[in-house]
Amino acid sequence: MKFVPGPNKDAPEPVLIYRINSAEESLLLAMLRLYPVLENSYHRISRDPKAAASAEQRLLEESMAQQRVAHKKKVEALFHTPQRFFKEALGERHLVLTAAQLEWLLQVLNDVRVGSWVRLGCPDLEKTAPLNVSRASARSLQAMHICGQFQLALLEAVK
Amino acid sequence: MPQISAPITVPDTEKEQKPKSKSRPDRGYLVICWNDPVNLMDYVTHVFQTVFGWPKAKAEKHMLQVHQNGKSLLVRETFEKAEHYVHQLQSYGLNATMEREE
Numbered sequence: 001m002k003f004v005p006g007p008n009k010d011a012p013e014p015v016l017i018y019r020i021n022s023a024e025e026s027l028l029l030a031m032l033r034l035y036p037v038l039e040n041s042y043h044r045i046s047r048d049p050k051a052a053a054s055a056e057q058r059l060l061e062e063s064m065a066q067q068r069v070a071h072k073k074k075v076e077a078l079f080h081t082p083q084r085f086f087k088e089a090l091g092e093r094h095l096v097l098t099a100a101q102l103e104w105l106l107q108v109l110n111d112v113r114v115g116s117w118v119r120l121g122c123p124d125l126e127k128t129a130p131l132n133v134s135r136a137s138a139r140s141l142q143a144m145h146i147c148g149q150f151q152l153a154l155l156e157a158v159k
Numbered sequence: 160m161p162q163i164s165a166p167i168t169v170p171d172t173e174k175e176q177k178p179k180s181k182s183r184p185d186r187g188y189l190v191i192c193w194n195d196p197v198n199l200m201d202y203v204t205h206v207f208q209t210v211f212g213w214p215k216a217k218a219e220k221h222m223l224q225v226h227q228n229g230k231s232l233l234v235r236e237t238f239e240k241a242e243h244y245v246h247q248l249q250s251y252g253l254n255a256t257m258e259r260e261e
Contacts, residue, residue, distance in 0.1 A: 043249045045242070046256045047193075056242060063246050103209065110202065110252040117197040125196045148199055155201050158208075 001028075001095065003156040016102055016157040018095040025086060025093065031147050032075050035108050036068045037115025071108050074101075097154075106154055113147035116140040188241035190233045193254040194225050206251040207233070210244065235260065 001024045004017040020028070040061045045051055078085055085101075087094045097105065117123070119140045123131055133141060192203075200222055207218035211233070224231035233255070234244060241257040248255035 038252065044256060045245060046258055048258065059242075060246060060249065064249060067250050106202070106205070107251055110198070114197050114252045123196070144197070151199060151202055155205055158205055159201075 001150065001153040003153070004094070005157075013098055016097045016099070018097070018153065018157070020086070020093050020095045022093065025095070027146060028095075028150055029079070031112055031143060031150065032078065032108060034112050034116075034143060035072065035075055036111050037143075038111045038118065039115075040065045040068070042114075042118060067107075068111070071104055071111075074104055075108060102154060102157065106151060109147040109151050109154075113144050113151070116144040116147070120144070184237045186235050186237050187260045188236050188238050189258045189260050190236060190241050190244045190248070191256055191258055192221070192225050192231050192233055192248065193256065194229045195254045198253060200226060202251075203253065206248065206253055210247045210251070 001018050001020045004019055043060050043064050045054065045057045045060045051057055085095060085097070087096050117125075117140075120131070120137055131137075131141070192207075203222045203225065204215065204218045207213055207221055208215060211218075213221075221231045221233060233248075234241070236244065238257075245255050245257045
């Protein structure tokens with residue numbers, strides 16, 4: 001997937017266009033089907049152990065839960081009306097996003113990435129020690145890396 | 160994820176320039192982003208730019224602090240604003256917390 005720079009004068013609002021092939025499109029949709037992966041309890045309002053049972057902690061978890069419900073609806077809308085996002089132009093397949101759609105797509109992909117990392121046991125990926133990968137954990141590892149690649153491709157538009 | 164127990168220090172650049180007065184709201188809450196090995200550097204920079212409206216250079220500076228020092232103090236704010244920022248940062252999956260300034 002690659003960002004296509006340049007103004008898009010025909011669009012009713014500014015949009016970001018990415019060239020995407022059919023394999024990438026299938027892979028992106030497969031990643032979005034995994035959403036949500038991260039548990040609401042992952043989020044911590046403070047490192048103070050006393051905050052774990054606080055009203056603020058509860059509010060944060062409720063807020064994250066509400067956001068996941070809202071994002072899930074957006075993901076489902078993408079599956080129900082893919083033509084809103086994927087378009088043919090000049091013999092190419094394009095992923096077309098508004099700035100707001102870019103933001104929620106980044107959040108959704110990062111949820112899958114971080115959630116997959118948590119399922120792997122939060123390994124320190126910067127260390128050189130090889131991971132013990134089972135068939136199940138291989139899926140999490142793949143999802144983590146694929147989401148990361150899509151995130152980097154999406155971020156090309158805002159660099 | 161690395162657990163960092165070092166005391167929280169406030170960078171000079173973030174210090175308040177004006178003297179405190181009784182009428183000012185209590186900006187004694189620190190919003191801190193902690194390092195983790197999973198969030199991508201470009202992504203963290205983008206989130207800082209989006210949430211705080213910072214220019215890229217400032218966002219990158221804080222991202223590198225997180226990466227190299229294990230954490231970065233992002234803002235010192237009132238309770239409500241600090242809580243708002245933590246919600247925003249966590250909605251992007253960043254490891255951000257609010258801590259009472261000692």
